[in-house]
Every structure is written in structure tokens, then in C-alpha cells.
Amino acid sequence: MVLFVIFCPIVAAVLIMAGAPARKTALAASGLTLAATLFLLASFQPAQRDFQHVTSFTISPEWHLSFTTGLDGLSMAMVLLAAIVTPAALWFAGKIEKHENAFYACLLFISGGAIGAFASIDLFFFYAFHELALIPTFLLIGIWGSGNRVAAAWKITIYLAIGSFVLLLGLILLYQSLPIASRSFDIRALKGAAELGQISGDAQRHVYLLLLIGFGILISLFPFHTWAPEAYASAPAPAAMLHAGILKKFGLYGLLRLAIPLLPEGARHWTNLLVVLLLGNIIYVGLVTIAQKRLDWMLGYSSVMHMGYIFLGIASASILGATGAVVLMFAHGLSIALLFALAGELRKRTGTLVFDELSGLAKVMPFAGLAFGLGAFAAIGLPGFANFAGEIMIFFGAFKNGWEIGRFHIFQIATVLALWGVVISTVYMLRAYRKTFMGALNERWNGLVDLRPGLRVPVALLVGALLCYGFFPQSFVRMIAPAFRTYLSANK
């Protein structure tokens, strides 16, 4: 079943390249993926800590390399996110003028690569599946992008290529830091070795730094974030939805999956650095976001800024904080996808996203205004949306727990500062909403049409998932938290 979820989009992409009708095949494949994922979710046993639905094919016994897939609570949450965002993104893609087949194939490759990375238990495939998205992203921005697409495509590709090679070095070093007898690419075996203390403190510090930089570039951790706003502003809306919604979560997932269980010593050593950088994400990038004059750039920067909260949850190294980080990853993926989708629809209709030119659009596009408002409130973290549940867990976890560093408690300071981020995001989101949808209607936009009913389905899907897990976050938490229970203490 897990294999089906991974390969359904990829096979569909190959079929589309071979000439199958693009939109129908893509939607059918993503619908099947969603159905299969829901089935997996229903049959998922939250109490069990190990990976479930494991399948394994040995590839090289000498290197202990095998193609192993399976799900635990953490990866289940991520696969669910990917399975929800993908059909929404494909639905919003609509009719494409040039190379329609290639467009849908690229989107499906990104989706399949992300799902494969989330569901792989083997490090090698975890890494390789993520890279499957690199070339499609380059093509998507380069061929179908808007604005300064050439520069944006080069920037994202080169950043991500270097980031992933730094990550590769970290993974190789991790593999080599184990004694020869227990070397393996299997995450379960690595965890076993880490529990026996086979990864020395020195090695942990080196590996963690490499992973932090490598994943950090992929996640747009400050100061490696400059590729993200430009790329998301130029990318076609479905590509931005998939990339910001799903693919960027790969790095955070990697940190949760590898750094916390395998490298606690390294994580503790670099906590100060990480806290400073994530405050850069929240405060500095937050202020930059307020200064944006275009909707797409503002959304791009806001997605960079929200990474800071998730990092705070990961850095806190408490069950509450880490679980909150996963909830926020899930919620942010949905809300940013919704916002990018609506921004893309606006661009399609008006041809501009500059705040000064847009005004009062809610009068002609009431449904889009409503949907954007819901997305904006979710991104701010209003109670009732899943984002709120995630953020509050992160703040509580970080304030209360976290490793004590020196005499003062750095996490309490960081949490206080990070709370200001909520104010900052309220400022820019509400400003954007007011300038775009409220106020007097500019005469130029009298003829605009609202979203057709067909397009309201993916909006309902995304908002529904946000509200569902906003009101019942406990069902989600019960699934995720056991994944951390073995190596994070609840009360420290």
C-alpha cells in the first residue's frame, strides 16, 4: 500500500509523458493516492511506536542498502499532507497553454518524490527521492514561471543542489561514524546504534552541523533563505503550492527524523546557533515581509518566516515542542498552499499582484476573498485552525522544556521574542488582506469573475483539513507523539 502511494504519482507522470491525457490522469492518480493514504491512516495504529506497513527489498547487502518503506506517526502525517496538497495543486493547475503534459508530469514527479522521501526508511532513498524534485522544479519555474523566472530558476536550483550535496556529506559522515560492523543505511538500525552510544560526541557535532546547513538550505533557514521568496513569486501557483507546502517540509522532517534521535549530543551543542538563526527567520524575515509591496513576494517571505516557529519546536527537543512542530508543518503546508493557489488565481485574472494596484476585490470575488481570509487567519494562527494548535504547543514546549544552556534559559528569551512574530505576521497578513480585498473597488477590476464552483472543491479540501485538525488536534497528536516518546523526555 505504501509502495502504491509512492509510485502512483510517478507512474502517472511517466504515463503522461508517454502521451496519456494530462489533466485527467493526474487528477485520477492524485485522487487514488489520497484514497490510499486515507486507508493507511484508518488502519494506522497510533499506539505502536515502530514503523508500520514495512516492505523491504535488499539492494546491496555489502553496504546494508535496501529499498525499505514504511510509516510511523511522523511520516504518516507528512504523507497525509502531501496526499491532500497534491490534488488541490493539480486541480488549480487548470488548462496549460504550452507543453501541458510536461507540466503535469513535473508536478507529479515533485509529489511522488516528496512522498517517497517521507515514506523511506532507508537513508539513501530518503535522500534520492527528494532529489527527484530538483529538475522538475527547475523546469516548472523556467518554462511556466512569471516575472524574473530565469534568475529565480537558477537561484533555486543551485541553492538546492549545493544544499543537498552538503546534506549528502553529512549522511556519508554519519554512515562512516558508525563502527564497521553496524554500518547501515536503515534508520531503525541507526537508531539502535545510537542507543548503544556508538556515535561519538565529536562525530555527532560534525554531522549535526552538516545536516543543519544542508537541511537549512533546503528549508530556507536564515541566512540561506534568499532563494525562497523569489522562486515562489516566480513559480506557477501549483508548483509553489507543492514546493512550499510539501517539499520544503522534507528538511524539517529530516531534522526530526535524524538529528533528534541520532545526534542528541550534536543538537545540544549547536542549540545556541540554531536559536539565533531561527530568531533571524522569525524577527528579521518577519520585518522584511512587512515591507513587501507585492502579494506573491509577501507570501514567499511569510513561508520563510513560519519556518522559524517550526525550528523553535525542533530545537526545544521536548515531546510537546516537537509534536507541535509536526502539527505546524502540516497546518502550514495546507495554509500556504491555499494562499499561493489564491494568489495564482488573482494573477491569472488581474495580471498583477502589486498591492497598490489591487483594492476592493472582495466585492467582485466574494468567495476568493472569503477563502483568502480563512487562509490568512490560519497563517496568523487564529484559534480554530490547526496552525494555532501547532504554535501554542511549540511555545509551551520551548518555554518550559528545552536543554538548559549556561546560567540563563535561552529558550525563554527565544520564546518571548518569537511571540512577537505572531504580532508581525498579523500585521502583514491583515495588511495584505485589507489592501487586496477591502476598500474601494478599483474600476479596472469591475469585470473580474469569482472562482468557478469547480475551483471551490480544492479550497474546501484545504480549509476543511485545516479546520478539522484545528478543532481536533488531539487525534493528530496521538498519532505523532509516540514517534518521539522513545528519545525525548516529557518532563525535563
Add this chain to the structure above:
Amino acid sequence: MITAPQLEIAVLVLGMVILMFEAFATKIDKRVLAYAAIAGLALVFIATFFVAPTPPPNQATGFWNFYTADRLSIFFKQFALLTTMSVLIMMIDYAPVVRSSFPGSPDGLGEFFAVPVFTCAGLMYLVSAIDFVFIFVSLELVTISFYVLVSFTRRNPLTLEAGVKYLVLSALSTAFLVYGIAWIFGVTGQTNLQRITEALANPNTDHGAALFGMVLVLVALGFKIAAVPFQIWVPDVYQGAPTPITAYLSVGSKAAGFVVLLRVLQPFLMLPQIERLLVLIALLTLIYGNLAALPQGNLKRLLAYSSIAHAGYLLIGVVCLDGRAVVFYLAAYLLMTLLSFAVLVIVSQQTGDRISDFDGLGKRSPFLAFAMLIGMISLAGVPFTAGFLGKFFIFYAAISQRQIALVVVGVVTVGCVFYYYLKVVRAMYWESAAKIDKIPVSAAFIRSRFWMR
């Protein structure tokens, strides 16, 4: 059972037979000769799997003093045969260009197809050579046949320039090689690599003089593998030579250089200076090759500079003395380079060999563009391609040897690598230029080995 030397003899005989046919059967279509050569080489290729083992080098006598048939050499014999067959297939596609370069006169196609067979024999001897004299002789067989091939379409001024440059610089590097061998022989009194190892272990040997000789040999090999600072010839020769020959140079000549390098370094490992020197050369090669490839607008020139960059990555493996990583990288490099050149041969006859000539290829002929896409992303090192595994093994070796400088430079230059290879992808898929109709795909040979496993 077949013994290893019979393989080379078979290849040499094949070459001579083809030359005889070329001389006496003037009426036939010369491309028949190419097909015959491919078939003959394929037979030899099959035969390589049934080669009898040879005595280990320390108890070798007679002929086996300077010839070995270990697993490495057998693998590279297959490598050379496979390369030559692929190059001959490309040559068949390229034949109209050669024919049109000799207007009026009877075409010289026969030799064009016969000479690579001799080059192949030279490469096969070279990878088995464990004696400096034998290394020198087989290297000359390779080099001299390349003189002919590089300047084959000699009416073209660019080709002529390439031929002269290759001739002069190659001769110079040969002189360095001979001089270096003379120094090593003078110090140790031996030319066999095994005996040199024993002689160097003797504390009475003058290590300084042996080192000097080895550096001279490294100069010559650096020329063959296109390592900085001996890379000056590469861009002009690659651009000027007929395209299949460029592919042959960048794969065959480079692979042979690396095999000899791995063998020749063996006795000198006890000298720490050699490792430091190699690290320095590898760093320079990586930086120069990658940076110089960035602004190139001509695909052949781009591939020339990138082949310098690949020599840098391979040198990382050599410094770490990881023979398996080097061999794997070379094999991956063979497949992806030949694939790219095969597409280039077809496209360049229709439009040209600048990158802008690839504009809109994705629309004109999706199959060729897709093949090129695979070649390019494999050369760049995207996962699920052989090129990624090559880089993976190289970095694996470098990290386990803690070669920090090489790793850092290697990873930073990956950014350049992605830029210049994706430039080609960009031209094929982003740009829209419809100068010419569909390119027929029939001539393209489809290589399916590039997807890993």
C-alpha cells in the same frame, strides 16, 4: 580457454584486415567496414569474459613481466572495446560530414573506420602494462593513432589547428614521459613497477631523484587526463576534432590515463610528497575546470571544460587511492558522455554545436532531447543516475580519508556543475527556436544503461 594477449592480437588482426579490404575492395560502401569492425570488436568483447587467469606479478616471468591480466585490466579492456564500438556507431552517423570534407577526391572513409581499431588495441595493451617500457610503447600506439583521427577532416581549418596543437603538445608530453622513465630507471635500475617498488623500499635508493622522475611522469599523465596545469590543449582540440573523435578522446584517452596513473602511483606511495602534489593538482583541476566551463557557449567546448572538471573529481578518488570509486566513476562517465556525444553528433549535423543550436529541441525531437536531458543530469550528478553514484563513491572515499579541502571544493563546485549542464537543458526546453524540422531519431542508438539498476 583464451589467454589475455590473444585479445589484443585479435583486435590488431581485425584492424589489418579492414585496412586490406579498404585498399583492395574499392567499390564497396565504406560503411560496411565500420559494421565489420563493430561485429569483430563485439566478438572480442564476448571473448573477454572467458580469459584465463595469469600468474601473480611477483612470480611472473618472461612476457608476464610487463603484461598482466588482473581484474582491473580485464574490466578496462571491456571498457575500451565498448567505447570503441560506440564511437564507431557515432562515426557511421558522422560519415556524411567526413565525406563532404573531401570534395572531388575519393573518400577517405575506410581509414576513418580502421584507425580506431588500432587505438582500441593500444588502449587494451595500455591497461595491462606493468612495465614502464610497455606503458610507453602502448601509449604511443594510442597517441599516434589519435594524431591521425583528430586531424582527419583536415580541410577544415579548425580541425587542422586542433591536429597541430594535439601533435605538438602530445609530443612534448611524451618527451617528459621518456625523460621521467629514464630518471626512474637511472635510480632504481628497473622498469618493472613491481621491482621498482622493491628497489624504493631499499633505504639506499636516492628517493629525491626517483621523485623527480615520478613528477616528470605525472606531467605526461596529467596531459593525458587533462589535469590542470596541463589542460591547455583540451578546449581547442575537443572543439576542432570530428565529434566522434572528441568523444573517443574524452572517454578512451582519459580512462587509459587514469588506469596508468593508478598503476604507476603504486610504487611511489611511500613518498608523502606525491600525495600532497596530487591533492594540489586535484584542487586546481576542480576549480579551473568548473569555473572555465561556466561561460562556454559551444557545447563541445563546454564538454571539454567539464571533462577537465570530471578529471578533478576522479583525481579525488586517485588521491584517496580508492580504485573502485575511480573505476565506477569512469564507467558512469563513459556511459553518460557517450550518450551526450551521440545526441550531439546528430543535432550538430542539422543545426550546429553551439548550445543555442539546441534551442527548442524538446519540441522538435522529444526523444533526442530526453536522451540529452538524461545525459546532462547524469553528468551533473542527480540521484537515480549513474553519475550520482559515481560522485557518491568519490565523496565517500574522500570523507573516509578526511580530505577536507578536496571535499569542500568538490561540493562548492557542484553549484557550477549544475549551472553549466542545466544550461543545455534550459536551451532544449525553455527556449523556442524553430529553425528546422524534426530530426529523425532512427539513427540514434538507444542506450538504456544509464538508469541505475
